[in-house]
Amino acid sequence: xxxxxxxxxxxxxxxxxxxxxxxxxxxxxxxxxxxxxxxxxxxxxxxxxxxxxxxxxxxxxxxxxxxxxxxxxxxxxxxxxxxxxxxxxxxxxxxxxxxxxxxxxxxxxxxxxxxxxxxxxxxxxxxxxxxxxxxxxxxxxxxxxxxxxxxxxxxxxxxxxxxxxxxxxxxxxxxxxxxxxxxxxxxxxxxxxx
Amino acid sequence: xxxxxxxxxxxxxxxxxxxxxxxxxxxxxxxxxxxxxxxxxxxxxxxxxxxxxxxxxxxxxxxxxxxxxxxxxxxxxxxxxxxxxxxxxxxxxxxxxxxxxxxxxxxxxxxxxxxxxxxxxxxxxxxxxxxxxxxxxxxxxxxxxxxxxxxxxxxxxxxxxxxxxxxxxxxxxxxxxxxxxxxxxxxxxxxx
Numbered sequence: 001x002x003x004x005x006x007x008x009x010x011x012x013x014x015x016x017x018x019x020x021x022x023x024x025x026x027x028x029x030x031x032x033x034x035x036x037x038x039x040x041x042x043x044x045x046x047x048x049x050x051x052x053x054x055x056x057x058x059x060x061x062x063x064x065x066x067x068x069x070x071x072x073x074x075x076x077x078x079x080x081x082x083x084x085x086x087x088x089x090x091x092x093x094x095x096x097x098x099x100x101x102x103x104x105x106x107x108x109x110x111x112x113x114x115x116x117x118x119x120x121x122x123x124x125x126x127x128x129x130x131x132x133x134x135x136x137x138x139x140x141x142x143x144x145x146x147x148x149x150x151x152x153x154x155x156x157x158x159x160x161x162x163x164x165x166x167x168x169x170x171x172x173x174x175x176x177x178x179x180x181x182x183x184x185x186x187x188x189x190x191x192x193x194x
Numbered sequence: 195x196x197x198x199x200x201x202x203x204x205x206x207x208x209x210x211x212x213x214x215x216x217x218x219x220x221x222x223x224x225x226x227x228x229x230x231x232x233x234x235x236x237x238x239x240x241x242x243x244x245x246x247x248x249x250x251x252x253x254x255x256x257x258x259x260x261x262x263x264x265x266x267x268x269x270x271x272x273x274x275x276x277x278x279x280x281x282x283x284x285x286x287x288x289x290x291x292x293x294x295x296x297x298x299x300x301x302x303x304x305x306x307x308x309x310x311x312x313x314x315x316x317x318x319x320x321x322x323x324x325x326x327x328x329x330x331x332x333x334x335x336x337x338x339x340x341x342x343x344x345x346x347x348x349x350x351x352x353x354x355x356x357x358x359x360x361x362x363x364x365x366x367x368x369x370x371x372x373x374x375x376x377x378x379x380x381x382x383x384x385x386x
Contacts, residue, residue, distance in 0.1 A: 004260055011260040019252070019269060023276040030280065034287040 041070040048089045050081045053132035054154030056106045061132065075099065080106035081153070111171040112153040114146045120165035127157035127166060148172075197330055200321070203386035204334025210308045211342045212376040213383075217308030221343055222368055224299065231347030233292075234299045235340030241281055241303045242312055242339065245274045246332020249313035250325055263317070270313040278304045308339055342375065349375075 004011040045066035052062070057078035059065040068074035069090070076090040077099040084101065091098035101108055116127070116136075123141040135151040138144025148171075158166050183190075208214060211221045217238075224234045249270045257263050282300045286293040293300075303309060312335045316328045349371055358367055 008262055011262045012265055015256055015260055015262055015265060016269065016272075019256070019272055023272060027276060027279055027283075030283055034283045 042066050044093060045069050045090065048082070048086060048093065049079060050086065050152070051133075052081045052152035052154045054081060054152065054156060055132075056080050058105065069094075075102070077102045078105045080108055083108040112168040113148050113151040113171045114153065114155075114157055115167045115169045116144055116146055117165040117167065118143045118145060120163055122163055124162055126160040126162065130156045130160045132156060196321075197327060199386050200327055201330050201334040204331050205338040205341065206379065206382045207384075207386045209338040209342060209379050209382075210311065210335045211339055212372070212379040214311065216311040217306050217339055218372075220299075220302065220306055221339075221346065222365070222372065225343055225346040225350055225368070228344070228347045228351055230299075231343050235343045237281070237285075237299055238303055238306060238308070238343075239333075239336035239340050241274070241278055242309055242336035243329065243333045244281075245270075245277050245309050246312045246316060246335070247325060247329040248277060249273050250316055250322075250328035253313075253317050266314065266317055267310075270310055274309050274313070275304050308335065311335075342379075346372065346375065 004014070042063070043066075046063050049062040049066055055061065057065045059068060065074070065079070069076055076094065076096070077087050079086055080101060082090075084098075087101065088098050114127075114136075121138075121143045123138060123143060125138065125140050125144070127144060128136045128138060132154060133150055133152055135147045136144055136157060137147060153168065153171065155168060158164075158168065204210075210216045211218065220234055220238065224230050252269055252273055253263070253266055257266055257269060278300060281303075282293075285300065312332050316322045316331060319331075322328050322331050350368060353367060353371065362370070
């Protein structure tokens with residue numbers, strides 16, 4: 001004790017060092033204890049959903065729908081943009097039988113993106129407010145345009161446009177989106193698979 | 195009775211934002227919307243109270259016996275940062291929704307000078323000599339800070355609809371309102 005008081009720097013190093021070690025250990029242990037499981041069921045379902053945020057399932061976005069599937073037992077066939085492939089993945093994850101898409105919520109379609117006919121746009125900003133993924137660029141009284149890479153093809157901007165200058169066009173085929181066509185000639189054992 | 199005086203004094207007479215001018219950054223920064231202000235006050239109140247008692251313990255049980263009181267600022271900063279981190283982890287675990295609302299505000303509390311101010315003032319004020327009194331002082335400071343932050347947010351939300359001369363819009367009007375509020379709080383001076 002006398003040494004510590006005669007040499008305050010030892011006490012300083014000791015106190016701050018101990019404080020640091022103590023706090024570090026406490027935070028470390030608690031971080032492990034209180035860890036939020038980011039790979040929870042909701043997250044896994046959300047990762048499968050297409051993130052169009054279109055609301056066709058009747059929920060405000062993909063994540064609320066994922067929560068409803070995980071926690072309230074909502075059926076998995078309400079997502080038209082995900083289509084049959086999405087339903088199959090969900091069924092596999094949840095260990096239930098895949099169901100056909102619920103037609104009440106829409107039909108599966110080719111991927112589309114919004115396209116604004118720029119000559120006709122009056123710059124009202126209504127489509128910007130409707131866009132759930134912030135893929136429309138423009139400001140008041142100025143022409144707007146769609147960032148095609150960000151657009152999820154959710155249709156929500158078409159309705160609010162007062163001059164109907166937004167078209168949903170087929171999305172250009174990219175490497176990520178390309179799907180091989182089914183083979184034309186099948187050997188006998190493969191018939192019925194396509 | 196001592197404790198009650200201390201508490202009321204910390205809430206009204208020595209109000210941290212309006213009389214001691216501590217924590218003015220969140221006071222001006224998050225008082226734009228009532229909802230955000232309420233969230234911020236809850237988070238700050240929690241950390242303020244907790245850090246007041248923990249820093250009292252660190253000071254009186256570690257720094258004073260070893261005669262290294264000069265380390266109090268850095269020791270308190272470490273303690274406060276850890277407490278904020280702890281609060282954030284707990285909130286994230288217990289209520290993800292609240293965490294989404296408060297998400298941005300929680301780390302900001304680390305740099306809220308009112309939190310460090312309470313811890314330091316506890317060591318300067320001879321009457322805050324027990325753990326209970328230090329905690330009460332921190333709690334009073336938290337209540338006082340929350341009170342003026344929420345009042346200010348409500349006031350500024352109303353002012354949004356007022357017809358204010360152009361040069362005064364935004365921050366100038368906020369500062370003038372804060373000044374007027376501080377004047378009214380000056381009326382409490384001498385009560386305790």
